[in-house]
Each structure stands twice: as C-alpha cells, then as structure tokens.
Amino acid sequence: MTKILLKRVYTAPSAEDGYRILVDRLWPRGQSKAELLLDHWAKGIAPSTELRKSWDHDTARFDEFAQHYRAELNQNPAVDDFLELLDRHRVVTFVYGAKNEQVNHAVVLRDYLLDQLSGP
Template sequence: MTVRVRRVYDPVEDDGGRRVLVDRLWPRGLSRSKARIDEWCKDVAPSTELREWYGHDPDRYDEFANRYRSELDDPVRAAALSELRELAGNGTLTLLTATKDFAISQAAVLAELLED
C-alpha cells in the first residue's frame, strides 16, 4: 500500500494511482477538468469549525491532528475513511488538498492513519 499526499494544483504524476480530493471546499481557480481527480471525498474532511480554528498554523498542528482524529469517529467521516482504506488497499492512493503546506494538512493526518 502506498499513500501519497500532494497539492491538487501540482502536475499529475504518472504513477500517482487513484487521486482523491479530501478537502470539503472545491479548490479556488481550478476547473474540474484540470483537477483530474478520480473522487472527491469531502465527507472525510474536518469540520468547518476545526478548519477555521486551525487556520494552518504550524504551532496548532499537533492539537489539530488530535481533534481531527476524534472527529473521524463520527459515523459519516468513519465511513468515508473506510472507503479511503479500501482504495489504499487496491494500489497507490494520492490524497489531494489545496493547502499550501500539505505536510501539516488533514491529508497528512489521513495518510498517517491509512498507513498504520
């Protein structure tokens, strides 16, 4: 199983496998045809409240990751995470986000969970 995290704005990699957008909001300035995603799994995204609290502040990342993991226990999010697990079990999975620093995004948290 290979799980990658990339920005949705970056060029598509030939060996990227299934490309799944994991943001709740559609990326600004990007058409659906240019995005070249296979799925949009917005149900796995963090709540609006958590996303706004976090604001991609690197100092809040650890607390964000803990709170987000707790949110993933919600039945709808848990089902979406289960779908991602299934996709990851079938080959390379690339989790896409519009976040500038994807290393401290929900996609990074998801990748860590999927690889465990």
C-alpha cells in the first residue's frame, strides 16, 4: 500500500519524501523547479479554479469545501490514472503551497485517494 505524506512547498525536500508530486493547480510563487525536486506536477487533480476561489482557504468553510472537492474528484477522469501512478510507488509526498498544514486541499486529496486505494 502506498504511503502518502504531505509537505508544504516551502519545506525542504528530504530523502524520506519518496516520489514528490505537486498537487496545486498553480505553480508556487518564488519556487524554482530545481528547489522543489518534483517528480510530477498533477495540476489536473487539484481543485477547480472556481472551487479554490470560492473557498478562499476559509477554515470555517473547510467541510463544505471538502465535500465539493470530493464531488469534483468523483467526476474527474484523471483520478484513475493518478491512482495507477500512486500504486507504482511505496512512498509519495504531496507537495502543496497552502499555509495551513491541517486545512488544505492536499489533506482532502490524500484522504480521498487512500479511501480509493483501500477499495470497498
């Protein structure tokens, strides 16, 4: 089973990160490709621009955001390919730009995908 870690883009990469995937739709400000040491950029799996802007990282609306994001993921054809990608790696780190480490889309994405990987 794949282990999924989460790390802010502003935290230095480490050997324990395994396969590093940027899960933001937008490239993080002030970061170069060399600094991030990414293996993949999965912008197609990130929340839609409309959802991201409507949520605006409002912690009071996180549950509502998470529900809408999961609904987007259920309709997103990129999810199946992404799950196959994850299945090829023991350790994957989702790299994201949000400031809040507990309330962000990467948390929702990780939990959603772990549910998908564990099956019915």
